[in-house]
Amino acid sequence: MGALSSYRMRMERKLWKFRARRKRWQLSRVADRTSDIAPTDVLAFVVLRNEAVRLPYFLDYYRRHGIGHFLVVDNGSDDGSREFLADQPDVSLWSTDASYRKAHFGLDWVNWLLMRYGHGHWTLTVDVDEFFVYPFCDTRSIPALCDWLDTSAIRSFGAMLVDMYPKGPIDALPYRAGQDPFEIASWFDSGNYTIRKNGKYRNLWIQGGPRARAFFPDRPERAPALNKIPLVRWERGFVYISSTHMLLPRGLNLVYDEWGGEKASGALLHAKFLDGFVDKAAEELTRRQHYANSHEYRAYHAKLKDHPDLWCKWSEKYINWRQLEILGLMSKGNWA
Amino acid sequence: MSVGFVMLVHTALDRAAAVARHWAAQDCPVVIHVDRRVPRAEMRAFRAGLGDLANIRFCGRYRCEWGTWSIVAAAIAGTEMALEEFPEIDHVYLASGSCLPLRPVDELRAYLAERPRTDFIESVIAEEVDWIVGGLGKERFSLRFPFAWKRHRRLFDRYVRLQRRLGVRRRVPEGIAPHLGSQWWCLTRRTLTTILNDPRREIYERYFRRVWIPDESYFQTLVRRHATEIESRSLTLSKFDFQGKPHIFYDDHLQLLRRSDCFVARKVWPQANRLYDTFLGADAGAANRAEPNPGKIDRLFSKAVERRTRGRAGLYMQSRFPREGWENGRTCAPYSVFEGFAELFQDFEDWLGRSVGARVHGHLFDPERAQFAGGVPVYNGGLSDSAAIRDYDPKAFLTNLIWNTRGERQCWQFGPADNQQISWFMAADPNAQISVITGAWAVPLFHSRQSFVDLRKRAAQLQRIEAAHLQILRSPHTRARVRIWTMADFVQNPMEPLQILIDEIAPRAQRRLTEAPRLADLAGFGQFLQNLKNQGMKPHLMGDFLVGDELQALPARPRKPYLVQ
Numbered sequence: 047m048g049a050l051s052s053y054r055m056r057m058e059r060k061l062w063k064f065r066a067r068r069k070r071w072q073l074s075r076v077a078d079r080t081s082d083i084a085p086t087d088v089l090a091f092v093v094l095r096n097e098a099v100r101l102p103y104f105l106d107y108y109r110r111h112g113i114g115h116f117l118v119v120d121n122g123s124d125d126g127s128r129e130f131l132a133d134q135p136d137v138s139l140w141s142t143d144a145s146y147r148k149a150h151f152g153l154d155w156v157n158w159l160l161m162r163y164g165h166g167h168w169t170l171t172v173d174v175d176e177f178f179v180y181p182f183c184d185t186r187s188i189p190a191l192c193d194w195l196d197t198s199a200i201r202s203f204g205a206m207l208v209d210m211y212p213k214g215p216i217d218a219l220p221y222r223a224g225q226d227p228f229e230i231a232s233w234f235d236s237g238n239y240t241i242r243k244n245g246k247y248r249n250l251w252i253q254g255g256p257r258a259r260a261f262f263p264d265r266p267e268r269a270p271a272l273n274k275i276p277l278v279r280w281e282r283g284f285v286y287i288s289s290t291h292m293l294l295p296r297g298l299n300l301v302y303d304e305w306g307g308e309k310a311s312g313a314l315l316h317a318k319f320l321d322g323f324v325d326k327a328a329e330e331l332t333r334r335q336h337y338a339n340s341h342e343y344r345a346y347h348a349k350l351k352d353h354p355d356l357w358c359k360w361s362e363k364y365i366n367w368r369q370l371e372i373l374g375l376m377s378k379g380n381w382a
Numbered sequence: 383m384s385v386g387f388v389m390l391v392h393t394a395l396d397r398a399a400a401v402a403r404h405w406a407a408q409d410c411p412v413v414i415h416v417d418r419r420v421p422r423a424e425m426r427a428f429r430a431g432l433g434d435l436a437n438i439r440f441c442g443r444y445r446c447e448w449g450t451w452s453i454v455a456a457a458i459a460g461t462e463m464a465l466e467e468f469p470e471i472d473h474v475y476l477a478s479g480s481c482l483p484l485r486p487v488d489e490l491r492a493y494l495a496e497r498p499r500t501d502f503i504e505s506v507i508a509e510e511v512d513w514i515v516g517g518l519g520k521e522r523f524s525l526r527f528p529f530a531w532k533r534h535r536r537l538f539d540r541y542v543r544l545q546r547r548l549g550v551r552r553r554v555p556e557g558i559a560p561h562l563g564s565q566w567w568c569l570t571r572r573t574l575t576t577i578l579n580d581p582r583r584e585i586y587e588r589y590f591r592r593v594w595i596p597d598e599s600y601f602q603t604l605v606r607r608h609a610t611e612i613e614s615r616s617l618t619l620s621k622f623d624f625q626g627k628p629h630i631f632y633d634d635h636l637q638l639l640r641r642s643d644c645f646v647a648r649k650v651w652p653q654a655n656r657l658y659d660t661f662l663g664a665d666a667g668a669a670n671r672a673e674p675n676p677g678k679i680d681r682l683f684s685k686a687v688e689r690r691t692r693g694r695a696g697l698y699m700q701s702r703f704p705r706e707g708w709e710n711g712r713t714c715a716p717y718s719v720f721e722g723f724a725e726l727f728q729d730f731e732d733w734l735g736r737s738v739g740a741r742v743h744g745h746l747f748d749p750e751r752a753q754f755a756g757g758v759p760v761y762n763g764g765l766s767d768s769a770a771i772r773d774y775d776p777k778a779f780l781t782n783l784i785w786n787t788r789g790e791r792q793c794w795q796f797g798p799a800d801n802q803q804i805s806w807f808m809a810a811d812p813n814a815q816i817s818v819i820t821g822a823w824a825v826p827l828f829h830s831r832q833s834f835v836d837l838r839k840r841a842a843q844l845q846r847i848e849a850a851h852l853q854i855l856r857s858p859h860t861r862a863r864v865r866i867w868t869m870a871d872f873v874q875n876p877m878e879p880l881q882i883l884i885d886e887i888a889p890r891a892q893r894r895l896t897e898a899p900r901l902a903d904l905a906g907f908g909q910f911l912q913n914l915k916n917q918g919m920k921p922h923l924m925g926d927f928l929v930g931d932e933l934q935a936l937p938a939r940p941r942k943p944y945l946v947q
Contacts, residue, residue, distance in 0.1 A: 204701055205700075237764065237785055238782060239782070241698055256764065259764055303704070304705045307690050358760045360764050377701050379690050380624060380686045382629060382682050
């Protein structure tokens with residue numbers, strides 16, 4: 047059974063790689079600065095659409111934390127994102143107008159770029175509204191973390207998605223370009239997550255948070271997955287198979303300890319619930335480019351009509367990574 | 383009277399150069415061994431960068447492979463050169479390229495001058511002490527290791543297995559007993575000379591060439607043969623984690639390193655600019671004669687290892703998801719579950735809250751919704767009262783609740799009408815205090831005045847569920863503090879068990895209960911049970927109630943608090 051399932055996994059991985067290679071023809075090069083990538087650079091991989099307002103802070107945040115180069119796929123933006131990115135000295139940009147859904151929600155494109163440029167690098171695959179927080183991120187850079195992971199012979203690093211939301215209606219305060227989104231969306235749920243193990247791919251499946259609480263109180267099984275493995279020391283044979291929730295080979299999904307100990311882990315602060323989200327939810331509903339027939343966006347849309355407040359008395363206000371670690375959302379592991 | 387440094391360098395040459403310059407500029411000769419694998423161009427630049435310093439030398443280069451003799455060979459080459467070329471030095475300090483001096487060289491010099499005959503080298507007997515963290519222990523000395531683990535892992539493992547199977551046991555040469563210790567030492571000229579001029583050196587070297595990780599045993603063993611005064615500790619602060627890998631120092635360790643009063647620290651992240659700027663800076667500071675005191679750093683790192691290996695009890699999260707039985711505590715704090723109390727007493731929840739000062743919830747596993755204290759829809763940590771969310775993963779609901787309310791004891795009601803999925807989890811949890819009054823679920827039925835046909839059905843259903851639950855609580859796998867009374871027994875004498883429970887929940891309070899919870903009106907309860915029986919049901923969990931109204935007299939006037947001793 048072991049050999050058979052390994053073989054199946056191998057075939058599945060090959061299939062994903064094949065898809066990625068085929069989908070590369072959809073990407074057209076806008077700005078290729080990949081020759082500037084140094085061998086020790088940590089690389090960020092991003093797929094986006096119409097994120098001009100969020101991009102300045104996003105790039106600034108990750109530059110400050112030591113990302114060496116950004117490899118971006120622009121999926122048909124018409125708000126100036128493309129022009130903005132093409133001018134950045136540390137961004138390589140590809141663009142496509144092809145279907146996001148048919149490219150497996152952008153995954154095929156990212157897998158191709160990872161395969162082509164990620165090999166031998168530490169790679170961080172994130173969305174524009176995801177901000178990577180890790181132990182000691184206020185004093186140590188992402189390359190410091192990656193060096194430590196290298197010496198500890200760890201190949202992948204988990205960072206759970208933590209949904210951040212404002213106090214009051216989601217669209218009450220406007221977000222300005224360049225602003226820290228967590229000045230507005232500074233609240234999160236600290237202890238209402240459920241975890242189960244995925245026997246097939248060995249990853250953990252985490253759900254919960256404000257989205258389960260507010261949008262899926264009757265169908266918690268439909269609440270979106272929050273487990274993510276964004277930081278990987280990439281090798282040509284690796285593929286992401288469902289957003290950045292899981293990878294193949296399966297060993298990369300073992301970012302948790304099963305014998306009582308804690309492995310080091312981080313968090314992706316998710317600045318989804320900001321001004322603009324309401325419009326976006328409506329738009330995504332008509333575009334129908336999202337996962338599982340966009341049922342997630344349907345649920346949002348249904349509830350957002352009455353301007354809900356995700357905030358409650360027990361919401362935690364974000365302070366820093368130490369707070370997340372004390373609350374048990376992430377861990378230093380044995381990194382001291 | 384001086385100290386010379388031997389530096390083993392393989393990466394981050396710019397940092398190594400800065401450290402070497404720091405020492406050399408303060409009149410400490412430095413001999414540098416650069417790994418043979420460093421490209422020639424880099425090597426040339428490195429040499430040229432230090433060319434202005436007369437007391438820096440470069441010794442013959444070896445290709446250093448972790449765990450093999452080559453590292454010792456490099457150290458010996460450097461040491462021999464240092465002793466020969468710099469006759470003024472009395473101590474040789476072995477350091478690496480990622481070492482960082484924490485105190486001015488003058489302090490080290492003064493420290494060593496006070497102890498001119500002392501050898502600072504950690505050296506523990508391999509036979510008796512478990513010094514090694516992870517990896518091979520005594521077999522380091524009894525097997526042969528011709529293959530490098532980093533490059534030929536499979537070959538390495540296979541050869542070890544083969545030797546084990548063949549029962550290979552190397553003989554340790556006469557005159558030495560294997561000792562182990564930190565690779566970084568500071569030895570006197572006298573000791574080093576005798577080690578290097580030992581007529582049996584050839585024999586020992588031949589033996590150690592095939593020992594695993596000889597850099598942690600060669601000098602450590604031989605000093606025991608030659609030294610007169612061994613101080614078995616390293617002057618280099620170097621900590622290892624649970625896998626035997628060195629901990630790394632970063633900028634945020636600055637204050638900790640400063641206060642440690644150690645002379646040299648290893649290993650420092652090459653890009654820790656602030657550490658390098660601070661400790662290699664010109665700031666000499668007041669003369670400090672303190673003994674090295676790495677206690678604080680020790681604690682920091684041992685706590686990190688503890689977190690990695692044991693974790694936080696009762697926490698389930700993205701990087702800690704223990705298998706059943708490996709949790710080191712299924713929940714993080716004690717809690718109390720009361721079954722039947724809220725049914726038997728009219729104001730039990732309020733009374734309990736007043737008596738123990740804990741948080742008292744209603745039926746958390748109620749099929750309609752989780753009845754949090756105060757009836758709030760969302761509780762600590764954002765726990766929702768939605769029954770669907772709770773029942774999606776009841777175990778997570780419970781462990782989250784206990785984790786979110788650390789520092790405050792949680793109590794709640796439970797009963798056969800609730801979702802029973804959580805039964806086993808609570809029963810197997812040593813943190814659970816479960817107290818059951820069996821059959822008390824009949825009291826609300828008794829008060830409901832519904833038609834007897836419906837009542838009978840419901841009663842039979844509840845009784846069956848409770849019986850199954852009791853079976854779990856009485857199973858040998860149960861780890862909870864379980865107490866079970868029949869309703870009849872409890873009604874006879876409620877204060878004694880209540881006092882015991884209260885004392886267990888709040889042991890420091892040591893209060894006698896002055897006030898009893900109000901018992902529900904049980905007049906006619908015996909007849910009610912008899913009626914159920916007459917309908918064809920067999921209520922047995924309540925214990926024996928008489929058909930008449932005799933019993934009612936008892937609880938009507940509350941008994942005095944029970945006096946123990």
